[in-house]
Structure formats: C-alpha cells, structure tokens
Amino acid sequence: MNKPILFLTDYKGLFGSKQESAIYRGGMDVPLMIRLFKEQGYEANAVPFSHIDNEFIKRAKSYSELMVEKKQVRQAPDMSRAITEKFM
Numbered sequence: 188m189n190k191p192i193l194f195l196t197d198y199k200g201l202f203g204s205k206q207e208s209a210i211y212r213g214g215m216d217v218p219l220m221i222r223l224f225k226e227q228g229y230e231a232n233a234v235p236f237s238h239i240d241n242e243f244i245k246r247a248k249s250y251s252e253l254m255v256e257k258k259q260v261r262q263a264p265d266m267s268r269a270i271t272e273k274f275m
Contacts, residue, residue: 190250191230194220198235 194217196202202215217233224231244266251263 191232192224194231194233195239196233196235198237200233200235202233 194202196217200217202217202220221231221233248263248266251260251266254260255263
C-alpha cells in the first residue's frame with residue numbers, strides 16, 4: 188500500500204520557485220508531478236503552507252515515528268526545528 192505524498196506549496200499554489208512565465212521556466216510543475224505520481228499508484232496532493240496547523244504537525248510526527256519503527260528511515264526529523272509557530 189502506497190502512502191500519500193503531500194507537496195507543500197506557497198500561497199499561489201507553486202512548489203519551489205516555479206514561474207508561470209514561458210521565459211522563466213524554473214521550479215516544478217505541481218499538476219504534472221501529481222499526475223505522474225498518481226500514474227505510479229501513489230496518492231499525491233498539493234497542500235498550501237497555510238493549511239499547516241497543529242493537527243497536521245501531529246499527524247506528521249506520528250507518520251515519521253512509524254517510518255522509523257518500520258525502518259524506512261534511520262531517524263525521524265526534528266519537527267520542533269522544522270516547523271515552528273512563526274512558520275505557521
């Protein structure tokens with residue numbers, strides 16, 4: 188069973204430094220990334236930074252602990268350093 192993938196986007200729905208202009212074709216195409224991951228059987232969605240709240244952080248911590256338990260990663264990220272109240 189594949190786990191969901193969340194792409195955190197800015198207030199314009201862009202990931203990284205994606206520019207819509209043909210001149211500055213930088214960054215990543217979020218709809219294309221979502222489509223490609225879904226074609227491979229993953230559940231992929233884009234979530235704006237503004238939707239990160241305490242419930243989101245709680246779920247992220249639980250998920251990262253589960254990944255360590257199942258030995259999918261060696262160490263869980265330090266959420267207290269990654270996401271702060273100032274960030275939210």
